[in-house]
Amino acid sequence: MDFLICIQKTYDILNDINKTRKNKSRSNKISWNWIASHLIKLFNQYPAGITYAIVFSELEMEIDNYTQIKNDNGKKFESIQNIYERSEVSFNSIFNVTLKEIKTIPQTNINVFSLQEIDSNCTIDMIVHQKFFNVIEKFKNTLFRRPLNVKFTRTQVIKGMNPKLLPTEYIIITLNYKEHIGFISECLDKMSIDDILNNKVLNQEISIIVKIKEIKETKTYKPDKDTKMEQKEIIISDTKSQNTMSLFLYDEQISFVRLLKNGDYIAIYNPQIDYDKENKKILNYCLDTIFIKIEKEEKQNIKHLKLSSQSELCNIPEDDNGILDFSQFQERLYLCDLRNNTKNVSIFCQIIYIGNNNPIIVDNAIKNRIGIKIQDNTGIRDITLWDNLALQMLKYKVGYYIFIENLITSDYIDNTFYINGIEEFNCKIYNVNCLKSIISSPSFRQINYLSELKSKNEDNVFCYCNAVIIGWKKRLDDDLYYFAHSNCEKALSRHNGIDFCDQCASPINNEDIVSLYAIDWVIDDGTSVLTVSADSSISTEIIGVSINIFKNQNQDVKENILNDIIGNEFIFGICTLPRNEYRIDCICQPEFEEYDIKNYIKKFS
Ligand SMILES: [Zn+2]
Structure with a gap:
């Protein structure tokens, strides 16, 4: 599998580089899973092809960002000294200072924070945003009695003798x-996400301590036709249970993200509980909401395990809940390594069976659910995919290599444990067979001969072959x-009549019905001839005419269109199926100077 070779090569080189730059801040090995998922993301960004040079420069940059986020030293803080020197600050500057005391301007009710630079005596006053008035009043003899560390952004300087x-509010x-x-x-620490989800917080002041699990990409959100907002979703997980919730920030509020990072523990004081479109409870930041970061050593019990695929103890x-967390696992995990009560398990495998959707009703909501069988060279396992992941699987085919991130496994139930892919636990599935970038990149894919593919005599082998279309066949008896x-x-x-x-x-409603190509292609690379099936999108790419235009032509025109394609050369990603059948999973134009099969065949015919 070419993708596995790419990962291995990238893994070896990146981790070798690490060895030689030990003096730099990056000392940890870059994990196999991290490379796999980032390579796929890169491949998706470069569908027309990519080189190792680009891969390494992009990954190096990502690694630097990633390690900086992990160490929290990536953030450059603005200094108070600079304000006195320049009398201005960027709106995006972040300050990290000590809140020494809170003063009140005489004869007003205006509060002022007296702020001091950490490691220096330089101080400045900040007029307090009124959203803090209540908490200052409430906690003046407790929280605000001592100096506190504060971080803030989006402020401006009032110039003058004493700026x-x-x-x-940030x-x-x-x-x-x-x-x-x-x-x-x-x-x-007054309640848990559990309490909020189960309506146990009526008429109470809401304050929860959570861990930031994921800060998602900013999206455009349209609450109605005329409004457009930037929306940031932050997945927070309970510190007392496995539950997670989404916290939403909008437009300027997104500035808070500069002060937060994955893995932070925060207290969310006075959030607004709301419902999303699917009627799921969510949290919103509102005028009274205050975030307090809690620096806490995560309780970390380390288990020493013998995993089947590893020679040493891991x-x-x-x-906190006794679940083994594989998110930092260095090497590739195999199916034989899976065990009960785990999370963040990522697996590279191949689909060998896809069940039908089998929805169940949970809490009055229909949850889509699909079982699949996957294999790698250590075994076969069943996985249950839920909700959108189940729907995503409907378009997948047996034989696809997939990379699944962040699976969870249950505890033992009747002598067995279950493997689940759940979106809320950050599970993502990537299809590797159809990655355009690999087939389009000469340095990432190896071209095999059709004769080699034929001689494999095995199901679910996936290879790239460079061949010429020499004919087409109706897959169905009556039509194309x-x-x-x-x-x-x-x-x-x-x-049942419907x-x-x-x-x-x-x-199936009328609008859900589509016409799709049902054409098999006969291809030849000079070593062998194969008949290969193709789904409609691949056939559309080969023919260059959409099915809706094609189907309205008369029979002669249709045949002419198809006959015109004979002689065209492509690189095909081909998967072997049972009964000596073959399927095209992806396709690209060849680089003519490298592989000129057409001329090669002509020479011999
Ligand atoms: Zn269907």
């Missing part, structure tokens, strides 16, 4: 867990196209 800072107070344990347990951290369910591209079947798709477990 001051304008109020900003302030995060940082508390050391041990030093402030009394205040934290009494005032901040140290796997266990989270068929009617299918748009979701899964399966041919329609009649069920159109029903067994695979998707859903009725």
